[in-house]
Amino acid sequence: MQSSLNPASSASPTPAARPGSPTWLVTPGIVPARFATAVASGAAVALLDLEDSVPAEAKAVARASVLAFVGTRSADEAGPLVGVRINVVDGAEGRRDVAAMTERNVWPDLILVPKVESSLDIGAVVRTVAGAHPTTQVWALIESPQAIVGLSDIVQTPGLAGVLFGAADYAAAAGCRITSRALWYPRSQLVTAAAAVGIPAIDSPFFALDDMEALRRETLEAVELGFAGKVAIHPRQLPVIEEAFAPSPRELEAARAVLAAADRASAGVTTAEGAMVGPPLVAAARAVVRRADRALRFTTQTAKVR
Known part of the structure; x- marks a missing residue:
């Protein structure tokens, strides 16, 4: 289907930041x-x-x-x-x-x-x-x-x-x-x-x-x-x-262990809880912590509303 809207500009906008909550x-x-x-x-x-x-x-x-x-x-x-x-x-x-x-x-x-x-x-x-x-x-x-x-x-x-x-x-x-x-x-x-x-x-x-x-x-x-x-x-x-x-307590604990191990390591690969940890797993762990922080903000915000 082709829209019949008349575009005002051919320029592409810069997307705004994604929502901070799911x-x-x-x-x-x-x-x-x-x-x-x-x-x-x-x-x-x-x-x-x-x-x-x-x-x-x-x-x-x-x-x-x-x-x-x-x-x-x-x-x-x-x-x-x-x-x-x-x-x-x-x-x-x-x-x-x-x-x-x-x-x-x-x-x-x-x-x-x-x-x-x-x-x-x-x-x-x-x-x-x-x-x-x-x-x-x-x-x-x-x-x-x-x-x-x-x-x-x-x-x-x-x-x-x-x-x-x-x-x-x-x-x-x-x-x-x-x-x-x-x-x-x-x-x-x-x-x-x-x-x-x-x-x-x-x-x-x-x-x-x-x-x-x-x-x-x-x-x-x-x-x-x-x-x-x-x-x-x-x-x-x-x-x-x-x-x-929001991540489970166990998931958050594991993510924090990965980040702590990465902070202690001088090389790009280390271990945490018996598993190899490299940059992709560190990035995933940071995402888990961000999810936990986001859930805490939601709980605080909705408590104020109530």
């Missing part, structure tokens, strides 16, 4: 009363949705509400990134979403573009944002078999900040179930393609609100696969996701 919270753009709650939830990204959660007859109202909220936030205001999932960019509503941001000069911290299946679907948005507000991140929502097949093209779009997996739409298009076994392949492909170009991948929401144990299992799978985070559809899912991404 938690995203999506909120319907038609419910303004929930916007502030999402921002105060402790999530790294408060994502306001203009697409699937908004019926056709309410698109204009939701767009106005979302942009009004975004416009009240200062660029240096503390808190999460505030993102907007726009509508499909080769459709009228998607064009209106981007046009409204341009005309009002109101830009979120992050724009999520749905139904991306090629660089053409995302490139025009990236270039438009680069010309108007280069600090806004542009992410691609990958939610079809065609998108998985075209990942190499999509992730190499200059200026793309990250990718997010949409399990429900993918399963509908592929005719499969929304289960771990059915979605292992596309999720693995997405993480691999993103890692190859150095951008983060965020896992799909878990849709059963009352099954926290299943959410924990699925989030641990996302950690194993290499996802940088996961989307929540309700604030009560956030602590479960954050806890799953």
Whole structure:
């Protein structure tokens, strides 16, 4: 699909820093009363949705509400990134979403573009944002078999900040179930393609609100696969996701032992707990410690909110 957006510039933006926490919270753009709650939830990204959660007859109202909220936030205001999932960019509503941001000069911290299946679907948005507000991140929502097949093209779009997996739409298009076994392949492909170009991948929401144990299992799978985070559809899912991404006490202890051994070593290779330790394992250990620090910040932040 080729977007009919008129790119404002051919320059590529410099992607902003990736979110500091693995938690995203999506909120319907038609419910303004929930916007502030999402921002105060402790999530790294408060994502306001203009697409699937908004019926056709309410698109204009939701767009106005979302942009009004975004416009009240200062660029240096503390808190999460505030993102907007726009509508499909080769459709009228998607064009209106981007046009409204341009005309009002109101830009979120992050724009999520749905139904991306090629660089053409995302490139025009990236270039438009680069010309108007280069600090806004542009992410691609990958939610079809065609998108998985075209990942190499999509992730190499200059200026793309990250990718997010949409399990429900993918399963509908592929005719499969929304289960771990059915979605292992596309999720693995997405993480691999993103890692190859150095951008983060965020896992799909878990849709059963009352099954926290299943959410924990699925989030641990996302950690194993290499996802940088996961989307929540309700604030009560956030602590479960954050806890799953945090290293276990044993994992943290082992990481600290590796770093201590590396600090003592004068050469590039040493041993820790009976295992050889080289630069790749040291880098992995530092990542574990960063995950632990991030989890501590989340716990502190959400405690203050409560």
